[in-house]
Amino acid sequence: MKRFIGFIRKEFYHIFRDKRSLFILFGMPIAQILLFGFAITNEINNVDIAILDHSNDVETQKIINKIKSSPYFKIENQIHNEKDIEAEFKKGKIKAVLIFEPNFSKNLVTKKVATLQTVTDATEPNVASTIANYTTALIQNYQLQKKQYNNQIKVQVQSRMFYNPELKSVFNFVPGVMTIILMLVSAMMTSISITREKELGTMEILLVSPIKPFQVIIGKVFPYIFLSIINAIIILILGFFVFGMPINGSLFLLLFESILFIISALSLGILISTISDSQQTAMMLSLMGLMLPVILLSGFIFPIKSMPIPMQLISNIIPAKWFIIIIKAIMLKGVSIQYIWKETLILIGMTVFFITLSIKKYKIRLE
């Protein structure tokens, strides 16, 4: 036990004396969560649009006022010619143009149909489609109000967004970033710190000493479990206080699942360290082999449901996918273990598998 404590103390010296690892450990989580939270967002606010009103009558004015009063759009200017649309887009300030057909009010009364066209600058496809959705929603809302005055029979579709009524992207990013950070810190940092000992030749010295190989590994991994838990807590605190990310479920369960995920990431880190001889290889392997799948296939950024079937199948072997499902369920839906035991079991199974595999691999290398 005393050996073990000495070993861990040494490991902390390494970490706290290396500015780079300190930065990756603590600077990056905070930077990432703030970046994702503030800068990278799917919501739109105050988008500059232009109006091309061919009819200029009561109804179009009503709609324009409605748009003006919404927080999403800012009417930058009125244009009077179809030709000006492209010119405005080229200037770059305006993201969309709303075009009312001539005789808008009249058509609405006589033909019961009037056309409003939304032209968007789709060089930024996400923004463009969001704008299109928002305008559609605004117009529908306007129609509803109109129908009420006319006292006609109406079928009203009301959507309610459960768990995230405002569709805040932060609710998606906090769990996602937490997953990435835990994966990065746990897997990359451990694999680098183990391969560093190999590179420096100190691993050989440790293996020649009476300390057992598995003690070496546990000694190397333990500080990172501890630091990763601290990281998880920092991210949760930031998410909660800065972005209003709710934690509806049990905090204890959330921490338990996080520790489980951390251990599975650590065992992946050990696995990587057994197959790489240099710190660079370990880093590249962690980045390419772990980070990319986590970002692309975990459902964090791209919804798994809309992937082709082979990709969906591959996503099942990514621990991060299950972890994201679990923590979202705990934080947003406030569920208890009985709703996520399946995912938890999968995560436990993966962890056991990776640990067994890395111990096996580690032994082979010793031969």
Added chain:
Amino acid sequence: MEKEKIIAVQNLTKKFGDFTAVKNISFDVYKGEIFGFLGANGAGKTTAMKMLIGISNPTSGKATVAGFDVKEKAEMVKKNIGYMSQKFSLYDDLTIKENIQFFGGIYGLSRTEIKSKTESLVKELQLETIINSLVGSLPLGWKQKLSFSVALLHEPKIVFLDEPTGGVDPITRRQFWEMIYSQAYKGTTIFVTTHYMDEAEYCDRVSIMVDGKIEALDTPKNLKKHFKVDSMNEVFLKLARNVE
């Protein structure tokens, strides 16, 4: 007086797939001697040594180190040997004191033992003033001496030195060999690999490995006489040429 065998190797062989790195070697090392283990790069001396220090399993054959079988009692072997690699593997980002504490700790020394060892070691190497500096800031020669002393912390019966003088200047090499001598005088057996042939002259006995086999084993004096040459360098060249 019958000399006490501290390392006994019989028909030791190591194969990696089809390649046989160590072919059926046998030799003994006696207590308190400085045993030189020579060979060109790739002759198999590192592989042979790895089997003796318990981090590589022999394919066949038998070896006992400090009275323990390397295959069955690797743990006991490890407790009784010290090891210093050619990289002088200390932690650069730990201070001299922390390195001593750490390595003392993993060899199971008590806190008071570590404390007294640290004091005597630092005094002997005259490192008192810089005990709290990082090892990374030390010149190579000092690292080497420190590394040797750290390998001796737990008072092992045998010390294995894997090319301990690589990359250091002649004066430091000389000083290092003085340290080796004084340690051997205290009764510690020294097992040293080197490719500096002048260093081979300092050894009590020398074995020369060529192509996985031990081609010669005797005192440097007898070897030179046997091959009718003046230096170990020529002995080595003659042996290597005969095989090719």
